[in-house]
Amino acid sequence: MTTTRTGPGTGGAATAGPRWEIRPEHPATPDAEALRRDYYDEVASRYWRRPATTAEIDEGLTGDGVEALAPPTGAFLVGRYGGKPAACGGVLVLDAERAELTRVYVRPAFRGTGGAGLLLAALEAAARELGARRMVLNTRTDLVEARALYVRHGYAEIPAYCEGPYMEVWYGRELDEPTPP
Numbered sequence: 144m145t146t147t148r149t150g151p152g153t154g155g156a157a158t159a160g161p162r163w164e165i166r167p168e169h170p171a172t173p174d175a176e177a178l179r180r181d182y183y184d185e186v187a188s189r190y191w192r193r194p195a196t197t198a199e200i201d202e203g204l205t206g207d208g209v210e211a212l213a214p215p216t217g218a219f220l221v222g223r224y225g226g227k228p229a230a231c232g233g234v235l236v237l238d239a240e241r242a243e244l245t246r247v248y249v250r251p252a253f254r255g256t257g258g259a260g261l262l263l264a265a266l267e268a269a270a271r272e273l274g275a276r277r278m279v280l281n282t283r284t285d286l287v288e289a290r291a292l293y294v295r296h297g298y299a300e301i302p303a304y305c306e307g308p309y310m311e312v313w314y315g316r317e318l319d320e321p322t323p324p
Contacts, residue, residue: 162224162225163223163224163229165220166220167219167269168219170210170212170213170233171209172221175221178230179231182231183200184200189285189286190309209246211235215273216235217273218233218269218272219246220232220233220262220265222249224258227253228250229256230259230262232266234278236270236274237279237304241276242277242279243280244263244278244279247263247292249262259292260292263293264322267318276318276319278298279304279314280314281307281310281312281313283311284311284312290314293314293316295323296316296323297320297322297323298314298316300314301313301315
């Protein structure tokens with residue numbers, strides 16, 4: 144599965160310019176690992192309201208369950224913009240009906256180029272390929288950009304389906320419903 148979009152931004156025509164390519168990738172490749180570190184650095188730093196240390200990032204990534212983000216239990220995708228690693232995200236199968244969206248991240252330098260929506264669509268396609276009919280996720284209230292992305296793409300708040308210290312809001316979406324424009 145590869146998702147490609149030519150042209151800059153979200154409404155760019157298929158003309159010359161950088162393009163997004165989103166593909167499955169093992170989470171331990173150097174690019175995927177660097178993206179996962181950047182993701183954890185950003186969410187931890189925002190939560191603690193201070194820069195996360197290298198040791199804290201290492202600790203957060205140790206035993207984080209990323210190995211489950213491979214078929215048949217999940218998928219991990221890396222997005223490249225103009226060939227540069229720029230985004231990542233994962234899907235984890237929860238049961239026969241649901242998959243969980245996790246570790247969705249676009250590096251700040253690539254935000255506003257349309258990659259987040261393309262990444263989300265590719266992750267939903269991966270969940271469908273794994274047999275899921277519903278996507279769920281949890282996030283924090285301070286991650287306002289992520290929450291806005293999910294709502295823009297048809298996700299609605301749902302009751303909590305899991306618990307944890309960094310889980311404050313839960314969203315879900317039926318995968319057979321069209322994504323809003």
